């Protein structure tokens with residue numbers, strides 16, 4: 001009897017602990033909390049979290065979501081309940097989404113998604129594949145540096161953001177299907193235009209959620225426009241697939257790009273699932289949408305933060321000068337491990353400016369999060385922005401302090417035994433790439449591009465902000481938290497006129513100031529150029 005009684009008492013107590021509704025602001029009829037939300041959604045959520053706590057319920061019209069704003073609860077989602085939150089909710093009406101069954105980023109947590117994730121991690125975005133295409137990354141980076149070098153020679157300012165965007169777009173096009181602006185202007189530019197349109201319209205489409213069942217009426221007209229763009233993308237991809245098929249049947253010995261790999265998997269009858277042409281197209285759409293803006297926006301923020309922190313940019317230049325030098329060669333992938341301050345700058349940039357500040361998940365089964373009962377199919381948003389800037393986890397949370405990773409003990413407001421976890425990425429108060437099995441599969445590629453490109457931009461140039469002392473760091477609306485104001489600067493070549501790096505630029509830019517054997521070591525210059533432009537006959 002005593003045992004039964006104490007069991008019932010315990011049950012009652014534990015039931016009491018499970019609450020049903022987390023804190024929520026006063027909701028107005030019909031619109032709910034929409035009156036509290038500004039255009040920059042992640043900042044509105046962060047402000048509300050300061051008042052209502054790290055786990056709150058927000059209702060916008062007919063759509064309700066739980067909002068997570070600290071590392072402890074993010075850990076419950078990304079680790080403790082990983083599988084249960086490995087699905088995404090629907091955004092707006094899916095009627096217009098021609099790849100609704102194959103678009104990797106929006107799929108439910110199904111066998112097919114697991115199969116595709118495996119392909120991403122072991123084949124197309126694997127560390128081996130990233131290394132194999134290091135020369136392509138380098139070539140695109142060199143193009144970018146050449147453009148800045150030309151601006152420097154002409155004394156002209158340039159819109160750095162536009163150039164970075166073009167670079168990441170070209171890079172993703174080349175890695176996925178060996179297409180690039182200079183070899184095929186139309187293909188790369190067309191992809192950019194389609195991806196830009198879809199990103200913009202998807203924002204409007206997801207607004208349809210607030211209309212509940214009425215979302216099917218496509219009141220904002222975004223659905224029809226998205227469908228038109230997707231059909232254009234579909235036709236474009238048919239052309240690319242056809243070209244790759246022809247090449248394969250002709251027995252081409254070219255290095256395999258992602259499309260070649262996927263077509264081989266599609267033809268393999270021994271795989272556990274069938275990869276269809278639509279599956280390839282859906283995954284490619286994700287790679288274009290997920291890989292381009294995210295990486296270029298992060299690079300922009302990194303340069304902007306450095307420009308607003310002259311001491312940091314100097315420290316970074318000194319580190320690169322010491323380890324790599326300014327004269328003989330550019331920063332290589334293999335240098336990154338020896339450049340801890342560069343790593344810290346990239347890490348701090350992603351902490352303050354996660355390119356996708358909000359992550360959307362769907363609950364697959366009833367569960368308890370932070371003491372609240374969450375029902376199956378509920379929507380949940382992890383605000384990476386708020387988690388990364390949580391002042392209970394980070395000292396001076398809104399400040400750009402790369403040094404905090406070099407001396408964790410002084411700058412972090414968490415328990416010392418968690419410090420090691422932060423270093424190896426297991427701590428959930430730093431989550432720029434999301435987390436758990438649904439975390440970003442492109443993090444490795446992004447890291448490779450970010451470190452090397454930023455390193456080279458700082459190694460080769462001093463940067464002067466156009467018409468201002470400091471940059472306006474206002475964040476814009478939209479899925480990727482880009483800067484509101486364009487990042488316009490004067491690049492000023494740092495490398496000395498007679499240095500090998502400078503001469504390599506001159507040769508590649510065809511400015512005639514290139515080689516004179518009495519001036520420099522032609523052998524090392526030739527090596528430099530060859531490694532800069534692998535495969536080129538220069």
Ligand code: HEM
Nearest residue numbers: 105290291294295298355356433434435438439440442446
């Ligand atoms: C700085 C660069 C990048 C950042 C900050 C970033 C961040 C993110 C985040 C936060 C997510 C959602 C994760 C979650 O739900 O937990 C995501 C998903 C995704 N990212 Fe990235 N990403 C970046 C670059 C890339 C690149 C280069 C690619 C590939 C070329 C890529 C492909 C994807 C894909 C396909 C998804 C969907 C994954 C899924 O739903 O299972 N990302 N990314």
